[in-house]
Amino acid sequence: MDSSTDWSCLICCELSGFKVLGRCNHPICLSCVVKQRDICEQKYCPVCREDLEKVIGVFQFTHGNYEELEKVCKISGSKPGYKFEDRKVLNAFRELFAMRCRICKRDCKTIQSLEDHLKREHNRFFCQICKENLKVFTKDLHVYSKESLRLTELRVTMRILP
Numbered sequence: 001m002d003s004s005t006d007w008s009c010l011i012c013c014e015l016s017g018f019k020v021l022g023r024c025n026h027p028i029c030l031s032c033v034v035k036q037r038d039i040c041e042q043k044y045c046p047v048c049r050e051d052l053e054k055v056i057g058v059f060q061f062t063h064g065n066y067e068e069l070e071k072v073c074k075i076s077g078s079k080p081g082y083k084f085e086d087r088k089v090l091n092a093f094r095e096l097f098a099m100r101c102r103i104c105k106r107d108c109k110t111i112q113s114l115e116d117h118l119k120r121e122h123n124r125f126f127c128q129i130c131k132e133n134l135k136v137f138t139k140d141l142h143v144y145s146k147e148s149l150r151l152t153e154l155r156v157t158m159r160i161l162p
Helices: 030-039 066-072 087-096 111-122 128-133 146-160
Strands: 019-021 055-058 082-084
Touching (some): 019 030, 030 055, 030 087, 055 066, 055 087, 082 087, 128 146
Antiparallel strands (some): 019 055
16 A cells, blocks of 8 residues: 555545554545444444454555554544544544534534524524434535425435335
8 A cells, every 4th residue: 555645445435635444454534434433333344344443544654554553643532442643634533523514614512503503593404304314424414494404304204104
């Protein structure tokens, strides 16, 4: 593997600068690993299914493999099971959990405060069915007007009912 920052994730095929490795050394993008580990609560390699108690996030892939990275990567995040090469990778990790208004870019502390802000300031809403059932980051949830939300919830409900 080279140290290039342009590479495609083995899972989503997107170009990514941030890689994550477990003991099996399969490089997966930070977004896919965090979604799998923290949103879907599955702590195994999506390529080979090896159980991964710990993973290491890197930007410059210069240390070769997981064992070598484990010796040099000392930064831990707020969630157990993660180590990071540097603050740049840690900040990218934290950014995945940001509760940020996609309209005005205001940061909120909780999903509830973000929902309140969207409603109060922009008259926009999350679909509650999607929010509760989709395995996505908050930043990936669609924001709807009142009318488009009504139509979306109707379509979703029609698909669920027999």
